[in-house]
Amino acid sequence: MAPLRAQQLSLTESQWRRTVLLALPLAALAFILGMLLDGPSGQSTPFDQLMYPAMTVGILLLEVLLWRLPAVTNLxxxxxxxxxxxxxxxxxxYILDLMPGTFSVQAEMTETLFWVxxxxxxxxxxxxxxxARPIAALFFSSVLLVSVLYVxxxxxxxxxxxxxxxxxxxxxxxLTLLSLANTFLSFKDRLVRSEAQAETLQQLAYSDLLIRN
Structure with a gap:
């Protein structure tokens, strides 16, 4: 039973890997569009001019590594x-504390934070x-802290x-996303434990039946 669960997990990871391989080019495209359209929109900041190309290159590099090195997918x-x-x-x-006052903070927030x-x-x-999970929780806490300090x-x-x-x-x-994600993770963990217990009981029952026969 354990090899079967490992095989199922490997299949799930492979499916997620393929999904991410398809999604990463879309993220890179978003940054490319940012480079092309940020200037004409009048909202091109020094931060964007530096980070949009850097993030594009980084995402495409991760795409190649993910394609060539499936063994380190989670890393x-x-x-x-x-x-x-x-x-x-x-x-x-940057947009709250360092950006020149000629730019719109709310407009800048809509450029990239939709991807959170x-x-x-x-x-x-x-x-x-x-x-990644504690990193995501730390990210939420950091955003909340920055927001509170601004207020x-x-x-x-x-x-x-x-x-x-x-x-x-x-x-x-x-907060809603984090709560829902945690709830989903807890439910999934309980489901996995229940399936493992059911498989163990089934195996024990089968072994007991063989012994009696």
Whole structure:
């Protein structure tokens, strides 16, 4: 029974690997579109000019490594989660505290933070992503801390109310995703344990039947 479970797990990991291989080019395309359209939109910041090309190259490199080195799939996906966490958090800190006032904070938030749910999906839904899960939780805590510090610094004054509203929505969405992901993971773990117990009982019953015969 144990080899069968291992085979099933290997099949699941292979399916996830193929899915990620198909999804990574879409993420790279998003950054490429950012490089092409950020300038004409009037929202091209120094952070974007530096990080969009870097993230494009990094994602394409991970795509190649994931294709050529299936044995280290979880390590590569954990690297992706860590990289994206730093990127999202760095982007948020930049647009809140370092970006020139001529740019729209809310517009900048819509450029990349729509991709945050992918981080939670990779961390909690892909099997054996034990390293990525605490990173995702730390990312949530960091975003919440940055948001709270911004609110404490600027308050609810009219010029900042829109940004505070956007931050509140971002953190509530993150909290919902994190809670749902944790619930799903707990349910999956209970299901796996139940299946293992059922297989063990079935094996014992079969062995007992053979002994009696």
């Amino acid at each position: 590569l996906l954990s690297t992706l989660v860590i990289s994206m966490s730093f990127f999202f958090l760095g982007k948020l800190i 749910p992918v981080l939670y999906v990779l961390s909690f839904f892909v099997p054996d992503m034990r390293l 404490l610094q600027h308050g609810m004054n009219r010029p900042f109310a829109g940004v505070v509203f956007a931050l509140a929505e971002l953190n509530l969405a993150n």
